[in-house]
Amino acid sequence: QKEVEQNSGPLSVPEGAIASLNCTYSDRGSQSFFWYRQYSGKSPELIMFIYSNGDKEDGRFTAQLNKASQYVSLLIRDSQPSDSATYLCAEDRDDKIIFGKGTRLHILP
Amino acid sequence: GAGVSQSPSNKVTEKGKDVELRCDPISGHTALYWYRQSLGQGLEFLIYFQGNSAPDKSGLPSDRFSAERTGGSVSTLTIQRTQQEDSAVYLCASSSGLAYTYEQYFGPGTRLTVT
Numbered sequence: 001q002k003e004v005e006q007n008s009g010p011l012s013v014p015e016g017a018i019a020s021l022n023c024t025y026s027d028r029g030s031q032s033f034f035w036y037r038q039y040s041g042k043s044p045e046l047i048m049f050i051y052s053n054g055d056k057e058d059g060r061f062t063a064q065l066n067k068a069s070q071y072v073s074l075l076i077r078d079s080q081p082s083d084s085a086t087y088l089c090a091e092d093r094d095d096k097i098i099f100g101k102g103t104r105l106h107i108l109p
Numbered sequence: 110g111a112g113v114s115q116s117p118s119n120k121v122t123e124k125g126k127d128v129e130l131r132c133d134p135i136s137g138h139t140a141l142y143w144y145r146q147s148l149g150q151g152l153e154f155l156i157y158f159q160g161n162s163a164p165d166k167s168g169l170p171s172d173r174f175s176a177e178r179t180g181g182s183v184s185t186l187t188i189q190r191t192q193q194e195d196s197a198v199y200l201c202a203s204s205s206g207l208a209y210t211y212e213q214y215f216g217p218g219t220r221l222t223v224t
Contacts, residue, residue: 006151043200043215044152088151096165097142097202097213101151 004100012106019076023089032092033072079107113216121222130186130219134203147197191223
């Protein structure tokens with residue numbers, strides 16, 4: 001069974017620091033990857049998507065993809081309490097979007 | 110503009126009853142997905158519709174689950190003879206279906222409780 005793996009956390013990060021979230025995947029055929037944020041009791045919302053090796057930056061968020069090592073990461077700079085949520089990594093597997101179980105992030109004020 | 114809508118928002122049913130969950134995607138979106146999320150868990154893929162193609166049903170957990178999409182728009186997920194393990198939030202998402210434009214827009218979900 002090809003999986004998208006994430007550490008469930010919780011990951012606690014002081015306010016203002018960099019939060020680093022990691023994800024590994026096993027399907028070498030997957031081309032596109034996504035990070036979603038889900039607040040408690042709410043639906044997921046897309047933060048970033050990436051399909052090229054390397055880094056992609058959008059504001060305080062940077063997604064990193066390394067296809068050779070099969071990992072995807074999300075960096076959140078200048079972490080804010082409002083960043084406290086569950087972050088879901090997902091891959092596009094034959095046009096199906098398959099999610100990991102998510103990492104809970106807690107930003108400490 | 111209108112987002113993805115789902116109904117009902119909450120459904121409580123007795124074990125053994127059938128339930129129907131409805132999803133109304135964003136107008137013009139050709140791709141529609143159903144997911145299930147149990148408490149504290151990630152999203153479990155159930156089924157995927159893309160345009161007029163045959164749906165990808167590979168995530169449906171048993172033959173008690175079925176889904177249809179009429180006219181390429183509204184979708185209904187049906188669970189027959191519900192079991193307590195079916196209790197979860199059922200999320201629907203749609204996307205434009207264009208290559209490299211995979212942003213999914215999620216509905217608010219239907220919370221299903223089987224007693």
